[in-house]
Amino acid sequence: MFDSLKERLEGIFSKLRGKGRLTEEDINDALREVRRALLEADVNYKIAKDLVERIKERCLGQEVLSSITPAQQVYAVVYEELCNLMGGKKERLNFAAKPPSVFMLVGLQGSGKTTTAVKLALKISDSHKPMVVACDLRRPAAVKQLKVLAEKARILFFGPEEAGSGNVMDVTRKALSYADAHLIDVIIFDTAGRLHIDDDLMTELEQMHKLLDPSEVLLVIDSMTGQEGVNVAEAFKEKAGITGVVLTKLDGDARGGAALAVKAATGVPIKLVGVGEHLEDLEEFDATRMAQRILGM
Amino acid sequence: APGKKIDESFWDGLEEQLLLGDVGVDLTDELVAELRQEAKKSNIKDASALKEKFVDLIVRKLEEIPGMGKPIETKNKPAVVLLVGVNGSGKTTTAAKLASKFTSEGKKVLLAAADTYRAAAIDQLKVWGEKIGVRVVAHDVGGDPAAVIYDAIESAVASDADLVISDTAGRLHTKHNLMEELKKVKRVVERRLPEEPSESLLVLDAVMGQNAFYQAEVFNEALSLTGVILAKYDNTAKGGIILAVAQRMSLPIRYVGLGEGSEDLELFEPRSFVEALLS
Ligand SMILES: Nc1nc2c(ncn2[C@@H]2O[C@H](COP(=O)(O)OP(=O)(O)OP(=O)(O)O)[C@@H](O)[C@H]2O)c(=O)[nH]1
Ligand SMILES: Nc1nc2c(ncn2[C@@H]2O[C@H](COP(=O)(O)OP(=O)(O)OP(=O)(O)O)[C@@H](O)[C@H]2O)c(=O)[nH]1
Ligand SMILES: [K+]
Ligand SMILES: [Mg+2]
Ligand SMILES: [Mg+2]
Numbered sequence: 001m002f003d004s005l006k007e008r009l010e011g012i013f014s015k016l017r018g019k020g021r022l023t024e025e026d027i028n029d030a031l032r033e034v035r036r037a038l039l040e041a042d043v044n045y046k047i048a049k050d051l052v053e054r055i056k057e058r059c060l061g062q063e064v065l066s067s068i069t070p071a072q073q074v075y076a077v078v079y080e081e082l083c084n085l086m087g088g089k090k091e092r093l094n095f096a097a098k099p100p101s102v103f104m105l106v107g108l109q110g111s112g113k114t115t116t117a118v119k120l121a122l123k124i125s126d127s128h129k130p131m132v133v134a135c136d137l138r139r140p141a142a143v144k145q146l147k148v149l150a151e152k153a154r155i156l157f158f159g160p161e162e163a164g165s166g167n168v169m170d171v172t173r174k175a176l177s178y179a180d181a182h183l184i185d186v187i188i189f190d191t192a193g194r195l196h197i198d199d200d201l202m203t204e205l206e207q208m209h210k211l212l213d214p215s216e217v218l219l220v221i222d223s224m225t226g227q228e229g230v231n232v233a234e235a236f237k238e239k240a241g242i243t244g245v246v247l248t249k250l251d252g253d254a255r256g257g258a259a260l261a262v263k264a265a266t267g268v269p270i271k272l273v274g275v276g277e278h279l280e281d282l283e284e285f286d287a288t289r290m291a292q293r294i295l296g297m
Numbered sequence: 298a299p300g301k302k303i304d305e306s307f308w309d310g311l312e313e314q315l316l317l318g319d320v321g322v323d324l325t326d327e328l329v330a331e332l333r334q335e336a337k338k339s340n341i342k343d344a345s346a347l348k349e350k351f352v353d354l355i356v357r358k359l360e361e362i363p364g365m366g367k368p369i370e371t372k373n374k375p376a377v378v379l380l381v382g383v384n385g386s387g388k389t390t391t392a393a394k395l396a397s398k399f400t401s402e403g404k405k406v407l408l409a410a411a412d413t414y415r416a417a418a419i420d421q422l423k424v425w426g427e428k429i430g431v432r433v434v435a436h437d438v439g440g441d442p443a444a445v446i447y448d449a450i451e452s453a454v455a456s457d458a459d460l461v462i463s464d465t466a467g468r469l470h471t472k473h474n475l476m477e478e479l480k481k482v483k484r485v486v487e488r489r490l491p492e493e494p495s496e497s498l499l500v501l502d503a504v505m506g507q508n509a510f511y512q513a514e515v516f517n518e519a520l521s522l523t524g525v526i527l528a529k530y531d532n533t534a535k536g537g538i539i540l541a542v543a544q545r546m547s548l549p550i551r552y553v554g555l556g557e558g559s560e561d562l563e564l565f566e567p568r569s570f571v572e573a574l575l576s
Binding site: 036039040041042044045108109110111112138139140141142144145147148149152195196197222224225226227228229231232249251252253254255257258277 | 313316317318319321322383384385386387415416417418420421423424425428469470471502504505506507508509511529531532533534535538557
C-alpha cells in the first residue's frame with residue numbers, strides 16, 4: 001500500500017522533465033504526497049498540516065524551484081524538517097542532584113510500562129543501585145510480572161506485601177523508606193495503565209507526583225499509536241507532568257509517526273526506545289533514524 | 298434549526314474527521330469521493346442530511362460483511378477460540394471477558410493459558426479464572442503453547458465443556474518464527490477437531506493507527522482469521538482503521554472492549570461505531 005515518499009516524488013517530478021521550470025502547482029502536487037506519507041505514518045493530522053505548511057514555504061524558495069533534482073530537494077527539506085521537529089541533541093535522563101532519583105513510568109494500558117521499568121533499571125545498573133516498585137495494584141498479576149522480570153534482571157524489587165491488595169500511596173511511601181534504608185539511589189515506579197480521560201486515575205498520578213517529586217516522569221507510548229497519541233500525551237503532560245517519552249515496540253514495522261506528533265504537540269523529548277521483549281532491548285532515541293523511519297527509508 | 302450548506306468546508310471537515318479517526322488516507326479519499334457522487338446524484342442540499350447519508354453508506358458497507366457484529370460461534374462442542382495479536386493489545390483480558398460472558402449464558406467454558414512466554418502471563422489468566430469462576434488449563438512457564446491448547450481441548454472433551462478460549466502470547470506480526478509458532482497452535486486445534494472450524498480472533502487496540510492494517514493482513518494470512526475484537530474502545534480514539542481492515546479483508550468486527558472489568562465487552566455495533574467516528 002505504501003510506496004515510499006521518495007519514489008512518489010520521483011514519479012511526480014519525472015512527469016515534468018523537459019518542461020523546464022517548476023511551478024507552484026508542481027510543488028503542491030509534491031506536497032500532497034508529503035502529506036500523504038506523513039498521515040500514513042500516523043503523524044497527527046494537525047501536526048502534519050503545520051509541517052506541510054512549513055515545508056511548502058521552504059520549497060517555494062529558489063533552491064527547490066530552480067533545482068535540476070527537485071525530488072531530491074523536496075525530500076531533503078522534508079527530512080530536515082522532521083529531524084528539526086524531533087530535536088537535534090541527544091536527550092539524557094535527569095537524575096536528582098541529591099539521591100535518590102525517582103522515575104515514574106506512566107501511560108495507557110499495555111504500552112510497555114512494566115517491561116520498560118525493568119529494562120531501564122537494568123540499563124543504569126552499571127553505575128547505579130536501582131530498585132523497581134510495583135504500583136500497579138489493579139491489573140491481575142501486574143505485581144508478579146514486575147517481580148519476575150526484576151528477578152530475571154537481578155534488580156531490587158519492592159511491592160505490596162499481598163498481591164491484589166493495598167493502596168498505591170501506601171506502597172509509594174513504604175518504597176521510599178525502604179529505599180532510604182537500603183542505599184538505593186534510583187527508584188523506578190511502575191504504575192497501572194490508565195486512559196488519559198480517566199479523571200480518578202489521572203488524579204492518582206498527580207498525588208504520586210506530589211509525594212515523589214520525581215526527576216523523570218516518562219510517558220511510555222506504543223509506536224503503533226495512531227492519531228489519538230497527541231491527546232494522550234497532552235493529558236499526561238498536564239496531569240502527570242511528563243518529562244520524557246519512551247517509544248516502545250519499535251522492533252515491528254510501525255512507522256511511529258505518533259512519536260513526532262507527541263514531541264511537536266508537547267515539546268517533551270523522546271528519550272528512549274523499546275526494541276524488543278528482552279530486557280536488554282532498550283536504546284537511546286535517535287532523531288535522525290526516527291525521521292528516516294517515518295519516511296520509510 | 299436551518300441546515301448548513303454543503304460547501305468546501307463541509308468536505309474538509311469530513312476529511313479531517315476521518316483522518317483524525319485513523320481511517321487512513323486511501324480509504325478516506327475513497328469514501329469522500331463516493332459521498333461526493335452521492336451528493337450529486339441525490340441532490341441533497343443540507344449538510345446534516347448528507348452526513349446521515351454518509352453514516353448509512355459506511356454502515357451498509359460494514360453490514361455487508363458476513364459475521365459483522367455477531368457473537369462467536371459456539372455450536373460445536375467443544376468450540377475453540379484463539380485470541381491473537383501484537384503485544385499488549387488486550388488478548389488476556391478479552392479472553393477473560395469472553396469466558397465470563399459465555400459462562401453467564403450457561404456455557405461451560407475452559408480457559409487455556411497458551412501464553413507461556415510473557416512474565417506472569419499465566420498468573421494473570423489464573424487470577425481472572427478465579428475471579429470469574431472458570432477453570433484455567435495451564436502448563437509451566439516456557440512450555441509449548443500447542444501442547445497447552447491440546448490439553449485444554451482434551452480436558453474440555455473429557456469434562457463435557459462447551460467452549461475453550463485460548464489466550465496466546467503477544468507477538469509482532471513481523472516476527473516470522475513467532476507467527477509460525479501460532480500456526481502450529483492452530484494446526485493442533487484443527488487436527489484434534491477436524492470437523493469443527495475454530496475461531497481465530499485478532500485483538501486490536503483502538504488507539505492504534507495504520508499499523509493495525511498490516512497486523513490484520515499478516516495474522517489473517519497466517520491463521521485465516523474469523524474476526525476482530527476492538528479492545529480499549531473506551532478510549533477517545535475512534536478505531537477507524539478497522540474500516541479498512543473490515544473492507545479490504547472482509548473481516549467482521551465481532552466485539553468491542555469497553556474497560557478493564559470482566560463485563561466490559563459488547564458486540565460491535567456498526568451504526569454506533571460510525572456515528573462515533575463522525576460525531
Ligand atoms: N515487541 C516488543 N514488545 C514489547 C516491548 N515493550 C514491551 N513489550 C511487550 O508489550 C506487552 C505489554 O508490556 P507491559 O510492560 O506489560 O505493558 P504495561 O504498559 O505495563 O501494561 P499494563 O500494565 O497492562 O498497562 C508485553 O507483552 C511486553 O512483553 C518492545 O519494545 N517490543
Ligand atoms: N481501558 C481498557 N483497558 C483494557 C481493555 N482491554 C484490556 N485492557 C487493558 O490493557 C492492558 C493489556 O491487556 P492484556 O489483556 O494484558 O493484553 P495482552 O494482549 O494479553 O498483552 P500481552 O499478553 O502482553 O501481549 C491491561 O492493563 C488491560 O487491563 C479495554 O477494553 N479497555
Ligand atoms: K472510542
Ligand atoms: Mg504494567
Ligand atoms: Mg496476555
